[in-house]
Every structure is written in C-alpha cells, then in structure tokens.
Ligand SMILES: Cc1cc2nc3c(=O)[nH]c(=O)nc-3n(C[C@H](O)[C@H](O)[C@H](O)COP(=O)(O)O)c2cc1C
C-alpha cells in the first residue's frame with residue numbers, strides 16, 4: 001500500500017512496480033521483469049557481478065554510505081566457512097520509513113537483490129532482520145519467501161541453475177542499537193544487542209564468525225536494476241560519485257510529507273518546494289536534517305542551496321544519512337528538539353560503553369534543565385563540550401550519533417537556549433496550529 | 441507449558457531456520473512470538489524457552505532485560521503506543537501522547553486495572569512521513585489526531 005501520492009518528479013526505479021495491482025505478489029513481480037536479473041547473474045562470474053555493482057557507484061543506503069561493490073569484494077573467496085547474507089531491516093533511525101515501503105510493496109525485489117548478492121559471494125543462506133514493530137512486514141516477507149520457494153526461486157537447484165539458497169526472516173524486539181551491524185549480528189545470534197569490536201568486519205567474521213554480506217534493505221533492492229541497466233547507466237541516474245536513486249522520506253513541516261524516490265544530487269530547494277509542496281503555512285525553514293536524527297542539523301539557509309548527495313552534505317558539515325529528511329519551520333523550539341533527540345539516544349544507548357551510556361543520560365539532564373529555562377549559561381557550554389568529548393570515544397557510532405545533532409544545535413541555535421534562560425519569548429511568531437511554539 | 445498449535449508450528453519453523461548448532465539464534469523470535477500468546481514474558485515462559493533451546497534460563501533473562509518489546513509485566517489486551525520522536529513531535533505527537541494519557545487515565549508503560557488497555561510513549565516506529573503515528577498492538581495508524589484517537593479507543597472499548 002502507498003501511504004502518500006507519488007510525485008511526478010520522482011525517478012521510479014526501485015519503486016517502479018509499486019503502483020501495480022498486487023505489487024507484493026510473485027505473479028506481479030514475474031510478469032514485470034522480476035527475477036530476470038538473477039538469471040542474468042547466474043551467467044556472470046562473481047567478479048563480473050561485483051564489478052557491475054562497483055561501476056554503479058552504489059553506496060550503502062543504511063546511513064554510512066559505504067561503497068557496496070567494495071564491501072562485497074572484501075569477503076575472503078577461499079574461506080572454507082559458509083557465507084551468509086544478512087539484510088538490515090531494523091529501520092529505526094528517527095525520520096526514516098523507507099525500508100518499510102520497499103518490503104511492503106515489492107518484497108520480491110528484495111529477494112532478487114539478495115539472490116544476486118549471494119551469487120556474487122557464493123552464499124547459501126540469508127536472514128532478513130526486521131525490527132519487531134514491523135510484524136506485518138514479517139508476514140508479508142514470509143509470504144513472499146513461501147511463494148518464491150513454491151515457484152522455485154529459492155531452495156535447492158533454483159530454476160535448474162545448480163544454485164542453492166535458503167532465506168529466512170528474523171524479528172527484532174525493540175532496540176535501535178540492533179541496527180548497528182555488529183549488534184544486529186549479536187541479536188541474530190540470540191544475544192543482547194551490543195556491538196562487537198571491529199575489525200574484524202562482518203565481511204570477514206560476521207554471522208557465526210563466518211564471512212557475511214550485511215546491507216540495508218534499500219541497498220539490496222537497488223541491485224537488480226543495476227544489472228538490468230548496467231552499472232554505468234545506473235550510476236548516471238545520479239551524479240558523479242553518487243550513483244542512482246535514493247528513497248527519501250520527507251517529514252516534519254512540509255506540505256506533502258511522504259517517501260519519494262529521487263536521483264542522487266537532487267536539489268534541496270526543488271525537493272522541498274516542488275516534491276514536498278513547500279513549507280507548511282508558507283513559513284520559513286529554520287532547520288534541516290538531511291538523513292535521520294543522527295546527522296548534524298543545518299540551518300534552513302545553509303540547506304536551501306545544497307543538493308542531496310554524500311559530498312554536498314559532507315561539505316556542509318553534515319551527512320546524507322539514511323534518507324530521513326526532517327524539516328523544521330520557524331515556529332520550532334530548537335531546545336526542545338535537541339532534548340527530544342537526546343531523550344531517544346539516552347533511551348537507546350545499549351549501556352555497553354561508558355562515554356555513551358553516561359554521556360547521553362547526562363546530556364539529557366542538562367538539556368531538560370535548559371528546556372525548562374532553569375539552567376545557567378554554563379549549562380549551554382557544558383552541553384556542547386560534553387557532546388564534543390563523546391565524539392569518537394565510544395565503542396560504536398551511536399555515541400557520535402547522539403553527539404553530532406547536539407553540537408550542531410547548540411552552536412547554531414545558541415540564542416534560543418539563551419532566550420529560554422532569560423525566560424524571554426524567542427522571536428518566533430505564534431501560530432495556533434503549531435505544537436512547538438515557545439510560550440512565555 | 442503448552443502453546444497453541446499455530447505457535448508450535450511457528451517455533452518448529454523457527455528452529456529449522458538456523459544451523460543445528462546455533463539454536464540460540466531462535467531465542468528472540470521465540471520470545472516475541474510466544475509473548476503474543478502469553479501477554480508478557482512470564483517466569484514460566486523464560487524456563488520453557490530455555491528448555492526448548494537448551495540454554496540456562498539466565499541466558500534468556502539476559503536477553504529479556506535488553507529488549508524494549510519484551511515485557512516483564514502484563515500489558516493490556518490493546519497496547520497503545522504513541523510516538524513522540526522528532527518527526528511526530530513536529531506534527532503534534534506530544535500533544536497526542538498527553539491526550540492519550542488523559543483519555544486512558546494511564547502513564548508511560550502502565551496497564552489499566554481491568555487489563556484492557558496499556559499505554560507506552562515510544563520512539564520512532566518508522567511512520568515518520570505519515571506522522572503523528574500510533575501503533576495499537578501491531579497495527580499502524582497514521583496522521584492521528586486526538587479526535588481520531590478517541591474514536592479508535594472508543595471503538596475498541598465497544599468490541600471488547
Ligand atoms: C546506532 C546505529 C544504528 C543503525 N541503524 C541502522 C538501521 O536501522 N538500518 C540500517 O540499514 N543501518 C543502520 N545502521 C548502519 C549499519 O551499521 C550498517 O552500516 C548498514 O546496515 C550497512 O548497510 P549498507 O552499507 O547497505 O548501508 C546503524 C548504525 C548505527 C551506528
């Protein structure tokens with residue numbers, strides 16, 4: 001089911017079967033090109049598949065943006081151990097709701113992408129890890145898997161090609177940290193979702209200490225179209241160094257919130273004003289988060305001239321992230337936004353390492369004081385300093401994910417923190433329909 | 441402890457999903473699916489799951505205490521979860537949560553005495569583009585207003 005109207009400005013590659021009736025069924029998939037690229041992959045060598053993915057400039061869609069072809073190339077070919085495919089469907093980065101749309105509308109696209117990855121590295125089994133809240137997606141995925149077994153696209157000797165592959169779902173149970181790849185593997189092994197020391201990376205020692213390809217749902221879903229179009233043509237959908245399209249979730253104060261498939265390098269201005277129908281109530285954009293709450297926050301004016309790609313966002317001091325765009329208009333209380341974001345990280349810190357566990361809780365306390373206007377100016381500095389001290393000092397990147405938005409909000413919106421302390425109304429117009437107006 | 445035939449089938453499939461020397465992998469899914477039947481993770485369930493997987497109960501406890509969705513006390517028949525994370529916050533999620541507290545007379549992770557409703561303020565549930573979002577048990581509700589929420593709750597009260 002689609003929860004928002006598609007936009008004519010989209011480039012529908014991964015989502016192209018979405019509007020077909022029964023788009024999730026194997027019959028619809030097979031009648032519309034489904035599984036054909038897997039057959040093509042069966043006639044290619046492992047190097048050829050990986051080279052095609054490298055040529056596509058596909059970068060991981062889970063948030064970190066690591067080049068996918070290179071990652072697959074890291075699996076040791078000669079290892080006698082079994083190899084695994086693990087799909088990261090934990091999707092819990094605040095602002096992100098795109099993997100859900102992919103699995104719900106076209107689970108066979110995901111299965112085909114997994115099969116191609118399995119061919120590229122010689123894996124015989126795979127797991128789709130889906131966050132516990134998405135129970136209905138597990139049902140959809142299991143139905144699709146059953147259909148694929150019944151029609152000979154999973155199991156032994158797939159389509160007579162001498163290829164064996166088994167696929168299973170695995171439910172999470174409510175833990176953001178399980179989206180981090182090594183914690184996800186721990187969880188898949190039946191343990192607490194705490195991160196492992198890296199290296200070794202999953203490519204070398206992943207599930208059950210075996211070589212593992214671990215990618216985001218969207219990353220796998222991109223692979224069939226890469227083989228279909230050819231890596232180069234797929235890359236050209238985007239811009240140099242950032243190939244293809246990206247599912248982008250517009251959220252917050254924009255008129256047409258929704259998930260849209262946009263080419264990499266899409267202008268922010270066009271994304272907000274044309275795809276998203278502009279900022280609610282014709283207001284100004286105060287702040288912009290490009291891809292989930294773990295990214296440093298930009299001021300509205302900084303964001304308008306940018307394009308949605310890895311390099312442009314890095315140059316602006318932030319990250320493209322997971323595709324969860326958060327748009328905040330001029331009525332937004334940034335102190336409260338900072339607090340709510342930290343509330344999340346404090347709740348989700350797995351507790352394994354001290355800088356993250358203690359740092360997030362301490363920051364939450366400081367930000368609570370500041371939000372209530374009962375802190376001191378020193379608290380503002382303390383929040384910034386403390387967050388900076390966490391950077392790079394935690395066991396996994398959750399600590400950075402908590403620190404980065406805080407540092408940017410404190411630096412860029414310091415006046416709002418100070419204004420709250422003075423208990424003076426911040427210079428924001430009061431709109432009655434806005435929940436985030438700062439009241440005196 | 442006896443489970444329904446459907447759950448038994450699911451557990452059988454689950455245990456067959458992992459290499460035979462990696463049965464512990466089934467732990468979290470087994471708890472999640474069993475909890476749907478028992479309501480929450482009871483002592484009896486911990487021991488049963490430990491027995492079926494072949495691990496000491498303490499290893500089950502280790503996991504149960506980590507994951508938010510594994511409940512160690514009873515929840516309502518209808519578990520109402522309201523998201524107040526950033527995208528929902530910007531679109532009225534906090535007011536919606538406060539409204540729900542009043543409507544149900546419950547606070548965060550509280551269950552009503554009659555066991556019909558329980559409430560939880562939750563983190564992002566992956567519905568950010570259709571915020572504010574609510575989940576009741578596993579069902580998603582998008583663009584929820586206080587009025588829409590009242591309607592949902594009143595309807596559930598009627599069927600109950
Ligand atoms: C705290 C934390 C949470 C994460 N959550 C997710 C997630 O929900 N989904 C996801 O695909 N990747 C998530 N990641 C990134 C994964 O660790 C990993 O980089 C990614 O799944 C690799 O796949 P990709 O290369 O296809 O992006 C998270 C990372 C961290 C540090």
Ligand code: FES
Pocket residue numbers: 094095096523524525526527528529563564565566567568571573
């Ligand atoms: S922020 Fe509420 S569902 Fe994502």
